[in-house]
Amino acid sequence: MVRTFEIAFRLKNARRVNGILFSLRQIPLLGKRIPVGVYRSGGLKVFAGVLAAIWEILTVFLGKFLYLLLMVGWASSQYGGVGRAESFLHIFFFLTLVGAFYNTYLFNPTSDKYYAVILMRMDARRYALTDYAYAIAKVLAGFLACGLFFGRQAGVPWGLCLLMPVFVAGCKLCVAGYVLWDYERNRRAMNENLPEKWIWALGALLLAAAYGLPAIGWVLPWQAFAAASLCAAGAGIACAWKAAHFQEYRPLLQELLRAKREGTDLRTATAKAVQEQNRKMISEDRDIRSSKKGFEYFNDLFVKRHRRILWKSSVRQAGIAALLVAAGSLAAVKSPEAAEAFQELLPVFLPYFVFIMYALNRGTSFTQALFMNCDRSMLTYSFYKRPGFILRLFVLRLREIIKVNLLPAAVIGFGLAFLLYVSGGAPGVADYGVMVVSILALSIFFSVHYLTIYYLLQPYNAQTEMKNAAYRLISWATYLICFVLMQLRFPNVIFGALCTAFCVLYCIAACVLVHRFAARTFRLRN
Amino acid sequence: MQLEIRHLAKKFDKKEVLRDISFTFEEGKIYGLLGRNGAGKTTLFNCLNRDILLDGGEFYLEIAGKREELGAEDIGYVLSTPTVPEFLTGREFLKFFLEINEGSIPDPKPADAYFDFIGIEAEDRDRLMKDYSHGMKNKMQMLVNMIAQPKLLLLDEPLTSLDVVVAEEMKQLLRADKKGRITIFSTHIMDLALDLCDEIVLLSRGELEKVDKENMDSQEFKEKILEALREEQGAQAPGERQGAQAPGERQGAQAQEEEADGSHI
Structure with missing residues (x-):
C-alpha cells in the first residue's frame, strides 16, 4: 500500500511539475527564453x-479556509435573529451534507486516476x-485547523469544533x-460531477435549509449537531470497512473514467463542448428557405x-427597453419629483449610454456564431478567401449586424427623447435630435467595431x-473606455455631436x- | 503545366521544418507525399495554400513556359477532418458554390448530377450538413474542390479516416479526375500511396526527395522507403506538431495515427 501511494504521489507530482513548467513557457516574452x-x-x-x-500543502488548507471564511463564517454573520455560533454550526451541518455528495473524492474522474489506473495499469483497489x-x-487535517480557527471566532465551543472534521469525514x-x-x-458508477436528478434536488433542498432556515429564525440545536457527528463517525467507520473490502474498483473506475479515453486534454474537451453548443444554435426548421442568390443566399x-x-x-x-420607457x-406623468429628476439627468446622461449600448450590442455573439458555425469551415476553402468575396460578404454581414442592433437602439433613442418630452421637455428640438442620433450612431459604431476587428484580427x-492577443487587448480596451465614459457627465449636445462625428469617422x-x-488578415489562425 | 517550388523554407522557433525545398510537380499526375508524423507535410501544404508565411523561397505555376502566380482560385485543399458549413444542407451548399463561381466552372451541371457523381443519396441531399456523417462531409468537401477544377489539388490525409467503401470511391474519383491538374496527396500510410499515386515523393529532414517508382509494388521498394524515412528518426519537427497543423487537421490526424496500422510508417 505504501509503495502504491508513493508511486501514485510521484506520478501526480510529475504531472503538476510539468504543468507548472508548461505554464511558465506560455508567459509572453519570458516563455520564449525557457528551452x-x-x-x-x-x-x-x-x-x-x-x-x-x-501547492500540495495549500490544497489541505486553502479551499477549506476560503469555504469556512465565506460560505460559512461570513454567511453566518449575516443573520440577526439567531446566535452566531448556532448559525455557523447550522450552515456548516447542511453544507457538509451537500458536499458529501458533490465532493466525494473517490468518485471524481480525475486525470490522475486515469493515468494511474488505466494507462499505467496500477492495481485499482490499492x-x-x-x-x-x-x-x-x-x-481531517484541513477541517481540524480551519474549523478550530473559524469555529472559535464564531463562538463555537472547543468540543464542537473538534467534531467538525469528524462530521465531514464521516x-x-x-x-x-x-x-x-x-x-x-445495480452496477451504477456514480460520477460526482454528473449527479443524478435526485441528488440535484436533495442538494438544492439542503442548500435552502442551510441559508433559508436561519433567516426565519430556526437553527439546528448544537446537541443535534453533536449527535449527528457521532453517528456519522460510527457509520463512517463501518463504511470505511466496506470501502476497504470492496473488490470491484477496477470495473468501477474503468466505467467512471471511460470518457477520459477520448482525451484528457481540457482544451480539446472545451473546444468540443463549445462546438457542440454552437451546433445546437442552428435551427432545424425545415421550412427555412431563401429566394436570394449567391452570397445574399448564403448570408x-x-x-x-x-x-x-x-x-x-x-x-x-427592445421589449424591455420599451417597458422601461413606458414605466x-x-x-414622470404621475410624479413631479420623478419628472424633475429625469429632466435633470437625461440632458447630461448620454455618456452613460455609451456603456449601455456597449453592453447591449450583439456584435460579439454575432461574430462568434459567424466563426463557429460558418467561417471555421468556410475559411478552409480557397474560393472563399478571394479578396472580392471576402469584401462582399463583409458588407452583407455589416448590414445584418447593424439591423440586429438598431432595433433596441431605436427603441432606446426614441424612448429617451419621449421620456425627456413627457418630463417637461428640452430647451430645443436639437436636444431630442442629438439624443436619438447619438444612440443610433453608437449602435452602428459598435456593430462596425466588432465586425471590423473580427475581419482584421480574426482571432480563432x-x-x-482564441489566439490573438491584439484582439483580446482591443476588446478589453473597448470595455475600459466605455466604463470610463460612464463616469462622465457632459451636456448632451456637445457629447452627442462629438460622439456621432467620431462614430461616422470610425466607420469610414x-x-x-x-x-x-x-483579404490578408481574414484567415484561420495557426 | 508545372508547379515550381524554389528554395522554400519554413521554420518554427529554431526548428527548420522545410529546408530550402526545390521541386517540380507536373500536370496530370498524382503525387504521393510520404513522410513520418511531424515531418512537415501539413506545413508544406499550408505554405502552398498561403495559410502561413514563408521564411524564404517562392512557388509558382509554369504554363507553356510562362510563369504565373498561384491564386486562391487555383488551389483546392482537402483536409483530413472535413469541414463544411453545417448550417446549410448539402444542396444549399452546392447551389451557393455554383452561383458564386458562375462563369468560371466549365460545363456546369444540375446539383443532382453532382450528387449522383459523388454518391450522396437523394434523401441526404436536403439534410443539414451538421447531421452528415464523417464520410458524407468528406464527400461534400471533395466534391466542391473537384467542381472548382483547381490547377493544384492538395489532399492532406483525406482517406485514412474513411470507411473502406467511401475510401475506394474517393480513390476512383481522384484517378478519374487527375487530368489537367497537379494532385499532391499526403499520407503516412505507404500502401495507400503506392496504390493511388503515380509518383512517390518523400519529405524527410525538411527536404523533398523523389523516389524512383520502378517496381513500386515490390517489397524491396517498400524497404527502400522505410530506410529513407527511418533516417529521419530524432530529426522530427516538434514545432510543426505544436504550431503548424492544417486548420482542422490536428484531431483527425491523431485519430488516424491511432487507427491506422499495417504499413503505417
Whole structure:
C-alpha cells in the first residue's frame, strides 16, 4: 500500500511539475527564453517541484479556509435573529451534507486516476484506497485547523469544533459506502460531477435549509449537531470497512473514467463542448428557405438559421427597453419629483449610454456564431478567401449586424427623447435630435467595431481557441473606455455631436481598413 | 503545366521544418507525399495554400513556359477532418458554390448530377450538413474542390479516416479526375500511396526527395522507403506538431495515427 501511494504521489507530482513548467513557457516574452529541455532537469524543474510541494500543502488548507471564511463564517454573520455560533454550526451541518455528495473524492474522474489506473495499469483497489485515504486524511487535517480557527471566532465551543472534521469525514465515508453498495447491486458508477436528478434536488433542498432556515429564525440545536457527528463517525467507520473490502474498483473506475479515453486534454474537451453548443444554435426548421442568390443566399440562410441567437435577444432587449420607457414616462406623468429628476439627468446622461449600448450590442455573439458555425469551415476553402468575396460578404454581414442592433437602439433613442418630452421637455428640438442620433450612431459604431476587428484580427484557430492577443487587448480596451465614459457627465449636445462625428469617422476608417487588409488578415489562425 | 517550388523554407522557433525545398510537380499526375508524423507535410501544404508565411523561397505555376502566380482560385485543399458549413444542407451548399463561381466552372451541371457523381443519396441531399456523417462531409468537401477544377489539388490525409467503401470511391474519383491538374496527396500510410499515386515523393529532414517508382509494388521498394524515412528518426519537427497543423487537421490526424496500422510508417 505504501509503495502504491508513493508511486501514485510521484506520478501526480510529475504531472503538476510539468504543468507548472508548461505554464511558465506560455508567459509572453519570458516563455520564449525557457528551452524545451527544461522538462528534463535543471534549476527550474527544482523550482517547479518546490511550487508543487507548496501547492500540495495549500490544497489541505486553502479551499477549506476560503469555504469556512465565506460560505460559512461570513454567511453566518449575516443573520440577526439567531446566535452566531448556532448559525455557523447550522450552515456548516447542511453544507457538509451537500458536499458529501458533490465532493466525494473517490468518485471524481480525475486525470490522475486515469493515468494511474488505466494507462499505467496500477492495481485499482490499492490505488483507489490509498488515494482515498490520503484525501480523507487531508479533510481531517484541513477541517481540524480551519474549523478550530473559524469555529472559535464564531463562538463555537472547543468540543464542537473538534467534531467538525469528524462530521465531514464521516459524511463523505457514508456516501462512499452507499455508492459502493449501490454499485454492487445495480452496477451504477456514480460520477460526482454528473449527479443524478435526485441528488440535484436533495442538494438544492439542503442548500435552502442551510441559508433559508436561519433567516426565519430556526437553527439546528448544537446537541443535534453533536449527535449527528457521532453517528456519522460510527457509520463512517463501518463504511470505511466496506470501502476497504470492496473488490470491484477496477470495473468501477474503468466505467467512471471511460470518457477520459477520448482525451484528457481540457482544451480539446472545451473546444468540443463549445462546438457542440454552437451546433445546437442552428435551427432545424425545415421550412427555412431563401429566394436570394449567391452570397445574399448564403448570408440569408445563416441569419435565418441563427435567428434565435441573433434576433431573439435583440427583440427581447427592445421589449424591455420599451417597458422601461413606458414605466419611466408613467412615473414622470404621475410624479413631479420623478419628472424633475429625469429632466435633470437625461440632458447630461448620454455618456452613460455609451456603456449601455456597449453592453447591449450583439456584435460579439454575432461574430462568434459567424466563426463557429460558418467561417471555421468556410475559411478552409480557397474560393472563399478571394479578396472580392471576402469584401462582399463583409458588407452583407455589416448590414445584418447593424439591423440586429438598431432595433433596441431605436427603441432606446426614441424612448429617451419621449421620456425627456413627457418630463417637461428640452430647451430645443436639437436636444431630442442629438439624443436619438447619438444612440443610433453608437449602435452602428459598435456593430462596425466588432465586425471590423473580427475581419482584421480574426482571432480563432480551427480548434476555436482564441489566439490573438491584439484582439483580446482591443476588446478589453473597448470595455475600459466605455466604463470610463460612464463616469462622465457632459451636456448632451456637445457629447452627442462629438460622439456621432467620431462614430461616422470610425466607420469610414474601419471600412477602408477592411477593404485594404481583410483579404490578408481574414484567415484561420495557426 | 508545372508547379515550381524554389528554395522554400519554413521554420518554427529554431526548428527548420522545410529546408530550402526545390521541386517540380507536373500536370496530370498524382503525387504521393510520404513522410513520418511531424515531418512537415501539413506545413508544406499550408505554405502552398498561403495559410502561413514563408521564411524564404517562392512557388509558382509554369504554363507553356510562362510563369504565373498561384491564386486562391487555383488551389483546392482537402483536409483530413472535413469541414463544411453545417448550417446549410448539402444542396444549399452546392447551389451557393455554383452561383458564386458562375462563369468560371466549365460545363456546369444540375446539383443532382453532382450528387449522383459523388454518391450522396437523394434523401441526404436536403439534410443539414451538421447531421452528415464523417464520410458524407468528406464527400461534400471533395466534391466542391473537384467542381472548382483547381490547377493544384492538395489532399492532406483525406482517406485514412474513411470507411473502406467511401475510401475506394474517393480513390476512383481522384484517378478519374487527375487530368489537367497537379494532385499532391499526403499520407503516412505507404500502401495507400503506392496504390493511388503515380509518383512517390518523400519529405524527410525538411527536404523533398523523389523516389524512383520502378517496381513500386515490390517489397524491396517498400524497404527502400522505410530506410529513407527511418533516417529521419530524432530529426522530427516538434514545432510543426505544436504550431503548424492544417486548420482542422490536428484531431483527425491523431485519430488516424491511432487507427491506422499495417504499413503505417
